[in-house]
Amino acid sequence: MIVAEKKPIEEIIDTVKDCQSILVLGCNECVTVCEAGGKKEVGLLASALRMHFLQQGREVNIGERTLERQCDQEYLEEIRDIIDLYDMVVSIACGVGVQFTAEKYHAKPVVPGVNTLFMGANEARGVWSERCQGCGQCLLAVSGGICPVSRCAKRILNGPCGGSSAGKCEINKELPCGWQLIIDRLKALGRMDDYEKIIPIKDWSTERAGGPRKVVREDLKL
């Protein structure tokens, strides 16, 4: 899923401080699962904003809505009838949702209430960690199912570097060395011979380097 975390309330308040009415807009997908931008968090943020304005002695209308998905035209249509009631939308969906809402309602200020972080997994209750950087050319078949692009701090395709120590990365003693994980997994698979195969220079044009990406599926187009 896409993992996000809440922005500090002070930062949000600073952005919305001059508004008379604000819509807090959540999303039922990834940000709900990582508990940063779902219905519950919409309620919490709206209450915090109401408290703030109350203390300021100001009457500000705070609306709450949570859409099934903010990255989908169809669901974004659901707020068309209420959007004009608000000066500003604080979207607590991921960066995709914030932008798609802004595109849909072109003349309405839409600001983010979360920082979007990475594509990751829920390791344990309250713990998420990165697994994929969307490089557009998946290497997992040759790297034992562990990604050197997202799990190595240097994205080294032929690791580990000299900084791997007791299974940890040189930049942080809490961070597993991605290449240690790859080697452990190759060992478990009985494929250590694969370690000596050199992974060739990567074509990064399918990644960010190639500019904003787009998928067009002719078979699915209406």
Place this chain on the structure above:
Amino acid sequence: MTIRTASKLEKILASGQLAVTSECGPPRGSDPEVIPRKAEAIKNHVDAINVTDNQTSMTRLCSLAACIRLKLMGLEPVLQMVTRDRNRIALQSDILGAASFDIQNILCLSGDHQSFGDCARGQNVYDIDSLQLLQTVRHMRDEGKFLGGDPIIRPPRLFVGAAENPFADPYEIRVPRLAKKIAAGAEFIQTQCIYNLDKFEDWMRQARDRGLTEQVYILAGLTPMKSVGMARYMKNRVPGMDVPDAVVKRLADTPKEKQAEEGIKICVESIQRLKEVKGVAGFHIMAIEWEEKVPEIVEQAGLYPRPDVA
């Protein structure tokens, strides 16, 4: 191993004599005198001088400019190049720049993560890794082509090296990794600082067993300790460094004013012992901000005078 370049370092290694290299760190400023001053102190005692490339991610005067200064002094630089800061365009471009000054040696590295340095909030590049940089230099040299496939007019003639750390984890892949670097094109290796001689000898034995010492020249890396404080720092704070307790204790048991001398002694004794290890082709002495000590280490280790192969 046949000689492929005009590198003096390669000639000495091919002659079967133990090579000696050292290194100079460029200054954190533009003073043109720093590199020549450091080089003057060591030039008669080493065959080639590495110039580090923004080591520990601290921004410094660039390695290539410093190498050109050495070249203009008539010395033999080893251009260290990390893949952290430059993409494949910049790397190939700098390789050609070095070749245009007839710099004959390059050491291909990945580089320390930027979080250790003065630009911890910056991006890293890592378009390619150190193994792929070895492949790139060999491709440019041996095929005479850019990565993009176009021919290079006057291809670079660089003797190509890599670093290897026999002490990093996991230990079991340290020799396979050496093999991988050789397969990628490494012709010489400079190792991480060796303090755990037993472990290094075991690594060398495994390398010999696989026939790797017949395919690559291995220069054993040594760094003299200035004090027990430095030994403790290296042991506890520097990733991938293996400093045995006995080394720390030996320095701790030495009076403070004699510790530097003792550090030199340990370094010389290590060289004496490693000279006997089959497959050790030379020594890379990294006296960090202590370059003036290199001559006495080289002399005491019986590696002076240096061979004349011009």
